Amino acid sequence: MDFTETDEQRALRAAVAGLARKYGYAYYTAKTRDGERQTELWQEAGKLGFIGVNLPEQYGGGGAGMYELAIVLEELAAAGCGLLMLVVSPAICGTIIARFGTAAQQQDWLPRLASGSAIMAFGITEPDAGSNSHKLTTVAERDGDTWVLSGRKIYISGVDEADAVLIVGRTTDARTGKLRPALFAVPTDAAGFSYRPLDMDVAMPEKQFLLFLDQVRLPAGALIGEQDAALMQLFAGLNPERIMAAASAVGTARFALDRAVSYARERTVWSTPIGAHQGLAHPLAQVKIELELARLMMQKAATLYDGGDDLAAGEAANMAKYAAAEAAVRAVDQAMQTLGGSGVTAEYGLAGLLANVRVTRVAPVSREMILNYVAQHSLGLPRSY
Amino acid sequence: MNIVVLMKQVPDTWSERTLRAADNTLDRDAADAVMNELDEYAIEEGLRLTEAHGGEVTIVSMGPEKATESIRKALSMGADKAVHVSDEALHGSDALVTSAVLAKVLERAGFDLVILGSESTDARTGVLAAMLAERLGVPQLTFASKVDIDGSAIAIHRLADYGYDTVEGTLPAVVSVVEKINEPRYPSFKGIMAAKKKPVETLTVADLGIDPAQVGLAASATEVVEWAKRPPRAAGVVVTDDGDGGTKAAEFLASRKFI
Ligand SMILES: Cc1cc2nc3c(=O)[nH]c(=O)nc-3n(C[C@H](O)[C@H](O)[C@H](O)COP(=O)(O)OP(=O)(O)OC[C@H]3O[C@@H](n4cnc5c(N)ncnc54)[C@H](O)[C@@H]3O)c2cc1C
Numbered sequence: 001m002d003f004t005e006t007d008e009q010r011a012l013r014a015a016v017a018g019l020a021r022k023y024g025y026a027y028y029t030a031k032t033r034d035g036e037r038q039t040e041l042w043q044e045a046g047k048l049g050f051i052g053v054n055l056p057e058q059y060g061g062g063g064a065g066m067y068e069l070a071i072v073l074e075e076l077a078a079a080g081c082g083l084l085m086l087v088v089s090p091a092i093c094g095t096i097i098a099r100f101g102t103a104a105q106q107q108d109w110l111p112r113l114a115s116g117s118a119i120m121a122f123g124i125t126e127p128d129a130g131s132n133s134h135k136l137t138t139v140a141e142r143d144g145d146t147w148v149l150s151g152r153k154i155y156i157s158g159v160d161e162a163d164a165v166l167i168v169g170r171t172t173d174a175r176t177g178k179l180r181p182a183l184f185a186v187p188t189d190a191a192g193f194s195y196r197p198l199d200m201d202v203a204m205p206e207k208q209f210l211l212f213l214d215q216v217r218l219p220a221g222a223l224i225g226e227q228d229a230a231l232m233q234l235f236a237g238l239n240p241e242r243i244m245a246a247a248s249a250v251g252t253a254r255f256a257l258d259r260a261v262s263y264a265r266e267r268t269v270w271s272t273p274i275g276a277h278q279g280l281a282h283p284l285a286q287v288k289i290e291l292e293l294a295r296l297m298m299q300k301a302a303t304l305y306d307g308g309d310d311l312a313a314g315e316a317a318n319m320a321k322y323a324a325a326e327a328a329v330r331a332v333d334q335a336m337q338t339l340g341g342s343g344v345t346a347e348y349g350l351a352g353l354l355a356n357v358r359v360t361r362v363a364p365v366s367r368e369m370i371l372n373y374v375a376q377h378s379l380g381l382p383r384s385y
Numbered sequence: 386m387n388i389v390v391l392m393k394q395v396p397d398t399w400s401e402r403t404l405r406a407a408d409n410t411l412d413r414d415a416a417d418a419v420m421n422e423l424d425e426y427a428i429e430e431g432l433r434l435t436e437a438h439g440g441e442v443t444i445v446s447m448g449p450e451k452a453t454e455s456i457r458k459a460l461s462m463g464a465d466k467a468v469h470v471s472d473e474a475l476h477g478s479d480a481l482v483t484s485a486v487l488a489k490v491l492e493r494a495g496f497d498l499v500i501l502g503s504e505s506t507d508a509r510t511g512v513l514a515a516m517l518a519e520r521l522g523v524p525q526l527t528f529a530s531k532v533d534i535d536g537s538a539i540a541i542h543r544l545a546d547y548g549y550d551t552v553e554g555t556l557p558a559v560v561s562v563v564e565k566i567n568e569p570r571y572p573s574f575k576g577i578m579a580a581k582k583k584p585v586e587t588l589t590v591a592d593l594g595i596d597p598a599q600v601g602l603a604a605s606a607t608e609v610v611e612w613a614k615r616p617p618r619a620a621g622v623v624v625t626d627d628g629d630g631g632t633k634a635a636e637f638l639a640s641r642k643f644i
């Protein structure tokens with residue numbers, strides 16, 4: 001076991017951190033306020049090969065793994081300018097297409113996803129199927145050479161910036177007549193596909209959308225990979241999703257902790273800097289420990305995943321996502337406490353982060369569903385649902 | 386065109402820096418080591434010039450083993466190869482000794498153009514370009530905010546308080562650059578991976594045919610005799626506004642050469 005990152009991983013970390021410093025939280029909040037996206041940052045990161053680090057070299061990617069992509073997102077988030085679509089476009093969609101797509105799909109999508117010139121959103125959640133994805137009602141019917149998709153999706157991030165959405169729908173199994181999941185790349189300009197923004201109460205540049213699929217007709221090639229293996233394909237994409245959610249939360253926790261620590265060093269209320277009081281120092285030390293533990297589990301998950309052990313990676317990725325969300329929520333909360341009134345000002349921007357980090361306890365998978373997973377799979381306990 | 390860029394690893398400007406009590410030399414363990422910021426601009430200029438005119442960029446760095454990290458960064462930005470002069474005997478060398486060693490490396494490697502940052506953030510002597518040009522017998526074009534090359538002719542904008550002077554010379558030459566000259570690129574992931582395979586030649590003082598007794602602290606012509614920590618920040622000046630606050634504020638700014 002090796003806890004030292006390679007020279008290349010450290011160089012990547014430093015290079016991304018350098019780029020992120022140029023943009024930072026001021027850029028992130030300005031874009032959010034103006035209802036814009038972090039387009040310049042996305043494009044520059046794409047040009048430097050940071051967005052597609054995990055995708056195959058033959059399609060213009062970096063040929064590295066989830067470990068490296070997690071470095072990219074962690075460092076961006078640590079500077080206050082995380083890119084949510086990294087979780088979706090290269091991590092979930094890119095991974096699924098690279099591992100299971102047909103040669104034509106790979107040729108079509110991977111170079112664009114790797115360079116960042118195209119973005120693919122990911123849509124699984126439905127109004128009546130969030131945690132319970134067995135209740136998905138988006139259905140694809142085969143009609144000659146085409147697929148016809150109908151259904152609704154909710155909370156889908158970044159559809160306005162995406163060229164397509166990887167939609168998780170269901171098809172009817174020819175033999176059993178049962179519905180089974182299937183994945184379709186649906187172009188955002190397809191006839192019958194429409195979307196509208198949800199009025200979310202979080203301060204992030206990426207918006208969430210309600211999608212309507214009304215008899216969307218797609219060519220046969222829109223079905224990603226194998227119709228029969230969709231569940232396995234889906235799981236292959238969900239581990240990267242969780243690793244990336246953890247990376248984002250870990251980065252945000254670092255960001256909040258950095259702000260708190262530099263403030264606690266300088267701010268003097270009586271005669272010593274407030275960071276000398278154990279009442280403030282110890283909770284910050286706890287945040288540091290919890291964030292490092294979460295980070296370690298995230299790195300374990302990424303290492304297992306890159307090593308090809310999907311099953312072991314699944315448990316670690318879930319645990320990392322859980323721990324990172326807890327660490328991030330606590331970090332922002334304690335940072336606000338440390339800053340007193342300043343913690344509520346726009347200048348320090350911590351109050352605005354509170355809702356953002358709180359989301360990591362719910363999406364992409366809720367804390368309760370992770371606890372269910374660990375209770376059932378790791379502990380072998382019976383289930384209530 | 387054969388361009389050599391000189392690069393130095395320095396303690397991070399943003400961290401607390403100090404000297405070693407034992408011999409008044411820089412305490413390299415006290416702070417994170419980073420590439421001297423101005424050298425990033427020098428590398429960027431070298432890369433731009435070879436992109437426009439063809440040729441190769443060679444990084445030359447003198448420093449402890451740890452400097453390999455910064456050399457790697459230079460290579461990941463796109464430089465083609467590097468020479469690392471690393472020798473215990475060099476510890477404590479002043480600018481005169483450093484310029485003698487670097488001149489040897491440059492003579493050995495050959496060059497059309499040497500580019501360096503106009504100063505390093507640690508010692509800040511800013512004399513290396515002049516010393517090197519003198520030792521190598523080539524023109525020096527310093528404080529460049531713009532470099533143009535046309536065949537063997539070189540012209541720069543030399544930054545001045547009032548704008549710039551145009552300085553011309555012929556290659557081979559030594560050019561020192563200022564921050565204004567460009568915006569250094571970030572290493573790309575491909576650049577980072579490619580850096581791994583680029584050649585880095587490590588040389589000792591003996592490899593350069595220099596007697597180790599001629600370098601280092603003892604052989605240096607200058608010496609740090611004494612040093613003190615930066616005094617804590619003094620209290621600000623309070624200007625009472627008796628109706629002439631504006632004038633007083635302007636006078637203060639003028640006294641600090643801000644206006
Ligand atoms: C900002 C944001 C961005 C998002 N982006 C995307 C996206 O890009 N693509 C996408 O597909 N989805 C996206 N989502 C949706 C997200 O994945 C879902 O919100 C999440 O999976 C929870 O589903 P739900 O909202 O339907 O909650 P529900 O499933 O209704 O759950 C409500 C609560 O009940 C709990 N609960 C439910 N069942 C159980 C049980 N068996 N045991 C214990 N507790 C239970 C849950 O943990 C939760 O606390 C996003 C959500 C947000 C907030």
